[in-house]
Amino acid sequence: MRSFTLSTKWTALFVLFTALCCLFTPTVTVKHELFKTCDQAGFCKRNRAFADSASATGWETPYKIAPESLSWKNGQLQGTILKTINKNGETVRLLITISFLESGSARVTIDEEKRQKGEIDLRHNSKARKERYNEAESWAIVGGLELSKTAVEFRDAATSTVKYGPDGKFEAVITYAPFGIDFKRDSATQIKFNDRGMLNVEHWRPKIDKPEPEKKEGEEAPAPEVQTGEDESTWWDESFGGSTDSKPKGPESVGLDITFPGYAHVYGIPEHAGPLSLKETRGGSGNHEEPYRLYNADVFEYIMDSPMTLYGAIPFMQAHSKDSTVGVFWLNAAETWIDIIKQKEAHNPLSLGIGSRIDTKTHWFSESGLIDVFVFLGPTPKDVTKAYGELTGYTQLPQEFAIAYHQCRWNYNTDEDVKDVDRKMSKHQIPYDVIWLDIEYTHEKEYFTWDPLQFPDPIGMLKQLDKSERKLVAIIDPHIKNNGYHIVEDLKKKDLAVHNKDGNIYEGWCWPGSSHWIDCFSPAAIKWWVSLFKYDTFKGTMHNLFIWNDMNEPSVFNGPETTMPKDNLHYGNWEHRDVHNINGMTFHNATYQALLERKKGEIRRPFVLTRSFYAGSQRLGAMWTGDNQASWDHLAAAFPMVLNNGIAGYPFAGADVGGFFGNPEKDLLTRWYQAGAFYPFFRGHAHIDTRRREPYLAGEPYTGIITRALRLRYALLPAWYTAFHEASVDGTPIIRPQYFEYPGDEAGFAIDDQFFVGSTGLLAKPVVKEGADSVDIYLPDEEIYYDYFDYQKYSGRGSKTISAPLEKIPLLMQGGHIIPRKDRPRRSSGLMKWDPYTLVIALNKEGSAKGELYVDDGETFDYQSGAYIHRSFEFKDGVLASMDIGKKGKLTDKYLKTMKGVRVERIIIVGAPKEWEGKKSVKTGKGEAGLEFHGEEGGKASWAVVRNPGVAIGENWKIEF
Known part of the structure; x- marks a missing residue:
């Protein structure tokens, strides 16, 4: 391998270069030459070529199951696949295991038979493991692997059929020759493996050193040998960008085509900067030429609408059609590429395209490891995310401060700088919970140290923050x-x-140098x-x-x-x-x-x-979308990226508010705070050489508008925390795309610029276009929707134009929901802990509404022992009731005592019936509370308010209107 060394001077120049790019380049683009295309990645190029061969007329897949090898036991089918490797009929034996799980999911693994001692000569790397990597499961999977006790198998001369899942509605039909699997639900095929014959397991083979052709004196050098078979040029080593990758095990990629018949939309496989509904990857108008790549990398100044790799990789994909969602999880930790094509298939040769359907055909291939694929047959999006979460774990329930606002930049310069920002945020009454430190807080980039000149008193800094229940995050x-x-x-x-x-400690270069x-x-x-x-x-x-x-x-x-x-x-x-x-x-x-x-x-x-x-990182904390830019297109791209992360099981996600690179003009910064108020992870962050942009520096009217966006986030923290709790127990995304909530509404399947917040009925579409003073929000049903701020009414399925001047966030409340809030402005979420609640009731057409609230101490794990409140609220027939839906644990009573004084201070009923006009009170248990009624005006709904109803948040109660 050709290597080179860098000096501290080089590192300084690198930082200076990034700074100059940030300051003087209005639109920067990724340095494509640093990252491989498919043609520059040997195994990607080979698998695409293999796919082209498989698409040719007369292709026969070289893989078939040996029927005599099959055995069925306890919900698991095992056998041998024979791969024919040459014209002489020689075969390689592959082991296949198909597991049918108690959850209703299925798992297919394909591996080579174990190699015998002495079979491999790892001449270039004697220390590397000889077998294929088989430990990804130990990192990604935490449960859900119990085998089905009810699955049954039937076999004939050509196929093996397994019925499994809820009520036996799922079915897997395994065809022996050519090998393939059809996964069915209610007798209809939902997912097909190897339908196009692209299964490819590059088996182990010995390296044969070919002698160099002799050149006799006076003769010209012989012409290079013409390639007639497989392209072997990258089997044993591969060079890119001045580095050579030795491959002691030779070619060992795995690939498989997975078809979703009748599904026109696929989602997931984050992380990529592009739309929620994934594009085709083999050309065509508006499509990509390259496959989607999963290979975690530090992509400097990434571009929009691209399948190229970014910082994270979750190889989980959902496919969606009207009222049906299915999914696959490709459990492989190596570099992976995914091709997507969509083909229109007619129902019969005489249909002339009438009644045709679109099939989405995907092709997955990884550089090494096993074929290990989980199949989820839905039928709803929630079913799929729940089943995936049973395997990889649900998202962490974070401390409550973590879902509030975080103030960050590279870098706050001193401990006094941190304290000054903290004081100014309080002075301007701008709420925040966390201030962050990037690498400059350390002593010469040595982690676990503090710069003695710039941060001489970190404890004093932390104590000042603690007085306001604020936190510090250090990198x-x-x-x-x-x-x-x-x-x-x-x-x-x-x-x-x-x-x-060679087995020696690896040395490379990053921020500290060596x-x-x-x-x-x-x-x-x-x-x-x-x-x-x-x-x-x-x-x-x-x-x-x-x-x-x-x-x-x-x-x-x-x-x-x-x-x-x-x-x-x-x-x-x-x-x-x-x-x-x-x-x-x-x-x-x-x-x-x-x-x-x-x-x-x-x-x-x-x-x-x-x-x-x-996959599985969701168990550990939040992620963010990396080094974005202060531009409108990056603002717009953040929501599709966060939504895709959410449906792929990692909903605690956000983007750098304001953009990491560059200096946002004030309208952009303001709109970004309004959007960021709807990121599950909400943090402002900026490059070291950008101008300071703490909210109080924006000046009026911008500081006031930004502060209102922040206060909206804080007021709704009870609703956000309830949504996080739901995600932590069943995997449901925190912000949800249109198709997730309305899986039968085809008009919403590709919408990715508006979303629902948890189960609150809040429908948000933050402004992400420069100069826009209105947005078109799509309503998926005939329910009443109310403007969150002024109760303007909207109804009727379809697009509605909503005025959105700079000070306005387009946010609707869907009728039929009850939204918990805390309305008293505070400096941090910790200071809101004992504040009373407001319940906002948005009545539906029938005059009813439901909602939930989850509360715990927001800090410890005591909730696992019952220290929480989980309430269901329902308004029906003029009665508002609060009911306990939690489970009692050993700490329940103790926790309820601490919450006894936390009350409901206000109830707002939006869409209040006209007959309440003139009514002055409501019945609250043994007493009464005053009622104020406000009638309809200028298209705005009537509304009523009850103040101090005298009920506690942790108790059962009823209020009669």
């Missing part, structure tokens, strides 16, 4: 500065770093990492300091594609190529574990932000 990255400081010396002494292909990377696949490394966060070890930290993990793809400035060489070695001697997309999650996990154990007896829910992620 800690996986690269450890290689300069002899005690952390790196301990890392080397204990041999806990990633190794290079660096080593902790290997968090190692249990010993995790244990060591946990020890570094103890309060008496990480000096200057307190209970209100939390952590941000950046650069964990991993980002390596002088590495191939700005990341680590694929032939590096991790714990267990697995190559980095095998585990790359999981790497970021392992570091995130280690930091999560560390925050659990900072002090004996002090167990709070961790908050750890990550940039790189994989």
Whole structure:
């Protein structure tokens, strides 16, 4: 491998270059030459070529099941697939296991038979593991693997059929030759494996060194050998960007085509900057030429509407058609590409296109590892996300402060700077919960240290924040500065770093210059990492300091594609190529574990932000969409990205408000805060060389408008926290795309610029276009919708124009919902803890409404022992009732005592019936409370308000109107 070294001077120049780009380039684009196209990735090019061969007339897939090998036991079908590898009929044996799970999901794994000792000569890397990587499950899967007790199998000469799932409505038909699987629901095919014959398992083969042709003196060099069979040029090594990747195991990619018959829309496979409904990838008007790529990388200044890789990878896809959703999860941690094509299929040859359907045909291929695919047959979007969450875990229920507003930039310069920002936010009555520190707080980029000149008193800084229940988040990255400081010396002494292909500690370059990377696949490394966060070890930290993990793809400035060489070695001697997309999650996990154990007896829910992620990262904390730009198109792109993350099981997501690169003009900054108020993770962040843009610096009217957007977020924190709770128990996204809530409404399947917030009935469409003073919101039904702010009424299915001057956020309340709020403005969410509630009742056409509220201490894990309130509210026939829907635990009574004084101070009924006019009171148990009625005016709904009804939030009660 050709290598080069960098100096600290180079690092400084790199930072200066990024700053200049940020300051002087109004529109920046990704440096494409740093990242591979499919043609530059050997296995991608081979699998696409294989797909082209499979599409040719007369193609016969070389894979078939040996029927005599099949065995069925306890919900699992096992057998052997024979792959014919040459014209002589020689075959390679592959093991297939099809598992039918108690949850109703199915799993298909295909692996090579175990290789015999001495069968492999890893001459270029004697330390690498010989078998295919098979440990992705241990990181991604946490449950849901119990085999079905009711699945039954039937077999004939050509197929094996398994009935499984709820009431036996699911069916898998396994065809022996050519090999394929049809997954059916209610007898209709929903998903097909190997329908187009693109199954491809590049089997192990020995490397045969071909002798160089002799050149006799006086003769010209012989012409290069003409390639007649497979392209072997990238089997054993591959070069890109001045680096050479050795491949001691040779070609070992896996590929499979997965077809969704009758499904025109597919979603998911984050992270990509593009629309919610994924585009085709093999050309055509408005489509992509490249496949969607999943290969976690530090993509500097990423562009819009692109299938190229970004920071995270979740290989989970949903397909949706009218009233039906299905999904697949491709469990593979290696670099993965996905092609998508959509073809119109006529029902019969005489239909002339009338009654035809669209089939979405996908092709998945990964560089190494197994074929390991889970199948979810729905039929609803919620069924699919729930089944996926049973496997990979539901999203973390975070501390309540984590879903409030975070103030960040690279960098706050000193501890006095932090305290000054904190004071000014309070002075201007702008709520926020967290202030953040980027890398400059450290002593010369040495993590677990503080710069002694700029941050001489971190404890004093933290104590000031704590007075207002505010927190500090500090960045800690996986690269450890290689300069002899005690952390790196301990890392080397204990041999806990990633190794290079020769088995020596790997050295690369990142922010500190020369660096080593902790290997968090190692249990010993995790244990060591946990020890570094103890309060008496990480000096200057307190209970209100939390952590941000950046650069964990991993980002390596002088590495191939700005990341680590694929032939590096991790714990267990697995190559980095095998585990790359999981790497970021392992570091995130280690930091999560560390925050659990900072002090004996002090167990709070961790908050750890990550940039790189994989399936399962949702269990550990929030993510953000990386280094976006201060532009309107990046503002617009954030919602489709966050929505796709949500339906892929990772809803705690957001984008840098204001854009990381560049200086947003004030209208853009203001609109971005209005949009950010609807990100599940809500943080303002900016590059080191951007102008300061704390909200109080914007000036009027901008500061006032931004403050109102922030206060809206804080007022609705009870509704947001309830939505987070729902996501934590069943995987339902926190902000939900139109198709998720209305799966039968085809007009909404591609809408990705408006969304519902939890189960609240709030329908939001923040302004994301420059100069817009109105938006068109699509209403999916005939229900009444009310403007959140002035109760203007809208009804009738279809598009409605809503006025949206700069000070206005387009936000509607769908009739039939009850929304919990806290209306008293405070400096932070922690200071709202004992505040009373307001219930907003938006009546539907029938004059009824329902809603929920979930409350706990917002901090500890006591809710797992019953320390929470979970209430259902219902307004029906003139009666508002509060009912307990929680489960009692050992801490329930104790918690309810602490909440006894928390009351409902106001009830607002929007769409109040006209007959209430003149009514002065309502009955509340043994007493009465006053009622104010306001009639309809200028298209605005009538509304009524009840003040101080004298009911507690944690008790059962009824109010009669």
